[in-house]
Amino acid sequence: MSNTDNSILYDPVKGIQLEGEFEGSIITRCKDDNDSVIFSDNLKISNSEGIFITDGFRVGFELNYNKKVAFSRRIEAQWYEDFESIEYSILISEDLMQIYDEGQFSDAFPYTLNKLTTAALYLDDNQYRINHLEFFKEEMLRNPVALVGNGVIVADRVVIDERIDPVFYDCLIVGRDENDDLSVSFEPYMNVKKSLTDVNLKYIIILGIEELKL
Amino acid sequence: MILYESSKARLLNIIRWGNNPFKKFVCTSEIKEELDLVKSRDDFIKNIISIVEQNNNFILPIIGDVGSGKTHLFWALKNNLYYYNTFYISLESVYKKFFYNIYSEFIENLETGPLKFVVNQLCENWGALERKYGFFHVVDIEKVKHAAFKQLSTKYHEIEPETLIDAINGITTHQLDPYKKIEAERWILGKLMDAKELSTLNLSHDLHKGKNAYIMLRLLIENSKLGTILFIDDFEKIISIVKPQDETLEEVFDPSWLYGSKMSPNDIASEKIFTKILQLQQIEGLRIIITLKSIESLEQIKKKYHDFDSELVSLIKKPLYLKNFSEDDIFEFYRNTMSTFYDSIECNEFSQAFEDTYFPLNELTLKNIFEHTQGNPRAIIKILIKIFNELIDDEESIDLILKKYENLDNYPN
Numbered sequence A: 001m002s003n004t005d006n007s008i009l010y011d012p013v014k015g016i017q018l019e020g021e022f023e024g025s026i027i028t029r030c031k032d033d034n035d036s037v038i039f040s041d042n043l044k045i046s047n048s049e050g051i052f053i054t055d056g057f058r059v060g061f062e063l064n065y066n067k068k069v070a071f072s073r074r075i076e077a078q079w080y081e082d083f084e085s086i087e088y089s090i091l092i093s094e095d096l097m098q099i100y101d102e103g104q105f106s107d108a109f110p111y112t113l114n115k116l117t118t119a120a121l122y123l124d125d126n127q128y129r130i131n132h133l134e135f136f137k138e139e140m141l142r143n144p145v146a147l148v149g150n151g152v153i154v155a156d157r158v159v160i161d162e163r164i165d166p167v168f169y170d171c172l173i174v175g176r177d178e179n180d181d182l183s184v185s186f187e188p189y190m191n192v193k194k195s196l197t198d199v200n201l202k203y204i205i206i207l208g209i210e211e212l213k214l
Numbered sequence B: 001m002i003l004y005e006s007s008k009a010r011l012l013n014i015i016r017w018g019n020n021p022f023k024k025f026v027c028t029s030e031i032k033e034e035l036d037l038v039k040s041r042d043d044f045i046k047n048i049i050s051i052v053e054q055n056n057n058f059i060l061p062i063i064g065d066v067g068s069g070k071t072h073l074f075w076a077l078k079n080n081l082y083y084y085n086t087f088y089i090s091l092e093s094v095y096k097k098f099f100y101n102i103y104s105e106f107i108e109n110l111e112t113g114p115l116k117f118v119v120n121q122l123c124e125n126w127g128a129l130e131r132k133y134g135f136f137h138v139v140d141i142e143k144v145k146h147a148a149f150k151q152l153s154t155k156y157h158e159i160e161p162e163t164l165i166d167a168i169n170g171i172t173t174h175q176l177d178p179y180k181k182i183e184a185e186r187w188i189l190g191k192l193m194d195a196k197e198l199s200t201l202n203l204s205h206d207l208h209k210g211k212n213a214y215i216m217l218r219l220l221i222e223n224s225k226l227g228t229i230l231f232i233d234d235f236e237k238i239i240s241i242v243k244p245q246d247e248t249l250e251e252v253f254d255p256s257w258l259y260g261s262k263m264s265p266n267d268i269a270s271e272k273i274f275t276k277i278l279q280l281q282q283i284e285g286l287r288i289i290i291t292l293k294s295i296e297s298l299e300q301i302k303k304k305y306h307d308f309d310s311e312l313v314s315l316i317k318k319p320l321y322l323k324n325f326s327e328d329d330i331f332e333f334y335r336n337t338m339s340t341f342y343d344s345i346e347c348n349e350f351s352q353a354f355e356d357t358y359f360p361l362n363e364l365t366l367k368n369i370f371e372h373t374q375g376n377p378r379a380i381i382k383i384l385i386k387i388f389n390e391l392i393d394d395e396e397s398i399d400l401i402l403k404k405y406e407n408l409d410n411y412p413n
Helices: A094-104 A209-213 B007-016 B039-054 B070-080 B098-110 B112-125 B141-155 B161-176 B181-188 B195-200 B212-223 B265-280 B295-308 B310-315 B327-344 B363-373 B377-393 B398-404
Strands: A007-011 A020-030 A037-046 A050-064 A067-080 A086-092 A119-123 A140-142 A144-148 A151-160 A166-176 A182-191 A201-206 B058-063 B084-090 B227-233 B286-292
Touching (some): A020 A050, A050 A201, A067 A119, A086 A166, A094 A166, A094 A182, B007 B377, B039 B070, B070 B084, B070 B227, B084 B098, B098 B112, B098 B212, B098 B265, B112 B141, B112 B212, B161 B212, B181 B195, B295 B310, B363 B377
Parallel strands (some): B058 B286
Antiparallel strands (some): A007 A086, A020 A037, A037 A050, A119 A201, A140 A151, A144 A151, A151 A166
């Protein structure tokens, strides 16, 4: 299910740059080596000063002693003066978020695993490859964030099926369509058939529940 | 295969196998009544519906003789007001564990889907669905409980904190703690729980104890999107819970030894029920319909309200009178019941098969029954049951049986 009431706040590909202060559920994709993503409930865009986020949550990978590790970090207040460092920002409509909320409170799967600290489940990287999918085969993990092709997936839970493919449940998908227009959709179920197709799964990060509480 | 000479013989044969179209003359809250009210009562039910839809809190007295169809009215209301949660209690059966019994009836009628929705809404009001960073629900149960207590202790200041804490713990655990959800659901459904189960949920009592059932009832009704109608049958029991005893009987135990001479145990019990009914009236959105047998009972009840708090009398609406059947009603009632019977035996063709619409009875017999019973529905059904039972049990022809019922003067009402 997709919704046209989402607001694209910043998209240089389509020349969109809305000036002002915005509140709601905002996803900002960064243009860096590790395709990090920022989740926030506010964003300010000023043509002269750049993009300003307070109390956001940045998710991605960083190099740590010659190893790539997943991180999630609270951003207290940050100016992104250089627009070049942001790929896009999109404000997701409240209607879509309410549908997403319903999935979050589904009582169909009470025994979903919660990770305390943020960790990588999968990273497609020639040098620093990470793959824990087999270890979590037939398990269900809470709060996954994934990058598949040019889309960001934020889901309520992910199950690793018998083919070692991740299946996302109750997920929001943000990405570009064939015309490079940004769009958001909600899918109750999405199977990323990594084993059967050459789908470009870049990473899956499981957000730590304790880090979200900080 | 047996070929029947005619539809009449076939119907009589079916009845003689033991199929009485008129099975019972007393309506209960347990067995659903499919038959709608007769046409002459259309305006009566429309009146009730308009009162229900225009008011949130009231007591509506329905006055009717014994057997006039007061309990059947409950089913008619339930079918017509399907978008309300309408539930039934009889004061005769619920004067012990009053709030718990009402809560059980309420939950049974509400069903689990809407119940879960209301409980979820409550948690949302207490801040459980707050999104961190615009997306993530990081539930801090203690924070939610704290917010809930702050809200509820202001709104329900007359309720003891321990009772509020139990209600909050039960609801938040059910919604926000997946590992204890099943136990918490048992608590919300009003099951008996032992001390170990209660301590796992951090609760002091189950809903049988104290005012837990009352506060849960209040929270669920006040936050339910469906309106709620409580149908209280035999409301005069509020005046005297137990039927007056025969005074000629020898009194072995004099209750005044225990309770003093001013109030009998029955008076004390009815006083307690009265206080509890008053507490029910504090629930926003609870519409109460009561049935009474006479206007005198209503006057006594009004006096009781007046003595307690004169302002409360204004909540009691003008009574509606449930009248006996008119002559046309008995024909309509007979036709409808027979039609339902034909449906149940899968012989719909009988509805059109007979020259005399009222076969195996006839218009004259029905008129006689009406005149003898003065249109009292229960008395009418009793006679109809008897006629059909005679058809089933006796070898006599239908004409002979009906002849016996031409004169009902000696037949007891």
